[in-house]
Amino acid sequence: MRNIKLHIEYDGTNYSGWQVQKKLKTIQSTIENALRKILQEKIRLIVSGRTDTGVHAQDQVANFSTQSKITLLKLRPALNSNLPLDITITKVEGVKRDFHSRFSVKSKIYRYTILNRPYRSSFLRNRVYFYPYHLDVGLMQKEARSLLGRHDFTAFRASGSSSKDAFKTIKRLKVARDKDFIYIDIEADGFLYNMARGIVGTLIDVGRGKLSCGSLKKILLSKNRRLTGQTAPARGLCLVKVNY
Secondary structure (H helix, E strand, C coil): CCEEEEEEECHHHHHHCCCCCCCCHHHHHHHHHHHHHHHCCCCCCCCCCCCCCEEEEEEEEEEEEEECCCCCCHHHHHHCCCCCCCCEEEEEEEEEECCCCCCCCEEEEEEEEECCCCCCCCCCCCEEEECCCCHHHHHHHHHHHHHHHECCCHHHHHCCCCCCCCCCEEEEEEEECCCCCEEEEEEEECCCCHHHHHHHHHHHHHHHHCCCCCCCHHHHEEEEEHCCCCCCCCHHHHEEEEEE
């Protein structure tokens, strides 16, 4: 039995998230169907972490077991020829049998992109969150430092989360402006359901002046989801890298 690792890039706009769901088009089901057609086996993908409806990935990672003897050199082009244009396999690797895409993860990096100018973008409408009001990036970055380190992130967890442990470690949280774009990069050892988007929405309220200095620390300690800002829209979020 071989263990094969896939690196996957996708635009999540037209999918109901990663996980297989009855009667819905998902990233997982689309790739598994392509693998089944090529390998003539029932394949189950193990992923580093599920992404929600509309969330994108630059380098998602998944692995699967197979008895097929197809070469890795042939598998990638075979998969890409059987996948829609909004899903691409960028790399295929043979890995040790004990490699597990989820349990072997050391950290994941997400990037949230905000288009911060008075007018929208037709070309980027599915990849950024258009926010026309001025945001104080310096204040957002200053407040973001409160979330660095290991904390109980219950306040930033949306209802429906299956995780019992709300303690996560944020290793890096950077807010930066590049002309009309604001990028929020978050690296953590794990994420609760909607945690990244909850953090972004709260930072937007900070940048808009709706929350005062010291608010993020108070919200974090309160463990009260009602004190946080909006959950930022999915379209601005992208899984950039999974570290092992």
